[in-house]
Amino acid sequence: DVKVTQSSRYLVKRTGEKVFLECVQDMDHENMFWYRQDPGLGLRLIYFSYDVKMKEKGDIPEGYSVSREKKERFSLILESASTNQTSMYLCAIKGFTSGSWGETQYFGPGTRLLVL
Amino acid sequence: GQQLNQSPQSMFIQEGEDVSMNCTSSSIFNTWLWYKQDPGEGPVLLIALYKAGELTSNGRLTAQFGITRKDSFLNISASIPSDVGIYFCAGLPPGETSGSRLTFGEGTQLTVNP
Numbered sequence: 001d002v003k004v005t006q007s008s009r010y011l012v013k014r015t016g017e018k019v020f021l022e023c024v025q026d027m028d029h030e031n032m033f034w035y036r037q038d039p040g041l042g043l044r045l046i047y048f049s050y051d052v053k054m055k056e057k058g059d060i061p062e063g064y065s066v067s068r069e070k071k072e073r074f075s076l077i078l079e080s081a082s083t084n085q086t087s088m089y090l091c092a093i094k095g096f097t098s099g100s101w102g103e104t105q106y107f108g109p110g111t112r113l114l115v116l
Numbered sequence: 117g118q119q120l121n122q123s124p125q126s127m128f129i130q131e132g133e134d135v136s137m138n139c140t141s142s143s144i145f146n147t148w149l150w151y152k153q154d155p156g157e158g159p160v161l162l163i164a165l166y167k168a169g170e171l172t173s174n175g176r177l178t179a180q181f182g183i184t185r186k187d188s189f190l191n192i193s194a195s196i197p198s199d200v201g202i203y204f205c206a207g208l209p210p211g212e213t214s215g216s217r218l219t220f221g222e223g224t225q226l227t228v229n230p
Contacts, residue, residue, distance in 0.1 A: 004158075031216050042119060042222040043159075043204070058217075090158050094216045102166040103208060104149055105218055107158035 002027050002095050004108035012114045019078040021111050023091030031094035032074040033105065034058075034066065036087040043090065049074055081115045088112050122205055122221030130229050135192040137203060137224045144185040145207035149218070150177075153202045162203075163190070195228050202226070 007022035023032065033048040035058075045058030047066040055066050063085060067075040078085055091108040120139045129135060139148070147166055151159035163174050165181035165188060172179055178191045188207075192199055205221040 009156075040222070043220045045217060048217070097161075097164045102164055103147060103216060104161055104164050105206070105216070106161065107151075110156070110158045112156070 002093070002106040004091055004093055004106055006089075006091055006108040006111050008111050009109060010112050010114075012116065013078075013081050014116055015082055017078075017081050017115075019081050019113070019115075021076040021078075021089055021091075021113070023074045023076070023108055025072055025074075025093045027093065027095065028071065029093045029095055030071070032068070033092040033094075034064075034074065034076045035090045035092065036060070037090055037110075038087050046076065081113075083115050086113060086115045120205055120207055120219055120221040122224060124224060125222070126225040126227070128227045128229065129195055131195060131197060133195050135195055135199070135226060136189060138187060138189040139205035139207070139221045140187040141207060141219075142186070144210065145219075146185070146210050147208035148179070148181050148188040149206040149208075150179050150188070150190045151204040151206065153204065153223075155201070159204055192226075195226075197228050197230050200226055200228050 003026045005024045013019050031050050034046045035043045037043050044060050046064050049055045049068040065077045089111045092105040095106045097104050120141050122139045149164050150162045153159040163179040168185045169183045170181040176193045202223040202225050204223045206218040
């Protein structure tokens with residue numbers, strides 16, 4: 001089974017704090033993604049990475065940065081957290097379905113971040 | 117990024133009823149994926165479709181890749197209380213190979229009354 005883990009399920013931070021969200025996968029996959037999910041807005045792509053030290057901006061990168069120093073780990077960084085970054089953050093990896101070997105994405109359990 | 121049009125936004129049904137939801141787009145996709153998300157959890161892949169016209173089942177779930185490649189539907193038969201959750205469609209457009217960026221629907225919130 002594909003395993004995507006996120007370092008925290010719930011986080012409470014204060015405005016202005018630097019926040020690190022970690023995502024770890026055990027399948028040696030190249031592509032990893034960070035999304036945020038908000039009611040009424042669906043899943044929005046923040047950043048993705050297709051290899052170590054490689055990153056690409058998604059649809060809403062402002063206020064975020066990422067780090068991919070090792071293949072298995074993809075970190076999302078909020079340099080100075082703000083209340084409008086309160087959200088559910090989901091990490092995903094590109095994978096392949098068994099049998100058909102078609103492409104898909106597998107998600108972690110999510111981190112619910114509250115910025116006060 | 118582009119969003120898929122997913123409908124309905126929410127459904128309230130009785131246990132045992134069948135459910136149908138769909139996603140449409142103005143552009144074509146090479147892959148359609150259906151996910152379920154339980155409250156406070158990440159989305160879990162239910163069904164993946166890779167060929168136009170493909171019909172695939174997973175237990176009580178059946179999904180189809182529309183022949184025009186611009187739509188997909190998901191059916192749930194004989195619903196049970198644990199079917200409660202948000203169901204998302206996602207599509208992979210042609211040409212999205214290196215980054216593999218999915219386009220997502222906004223989700224269908226399903227409530228099943230026992």
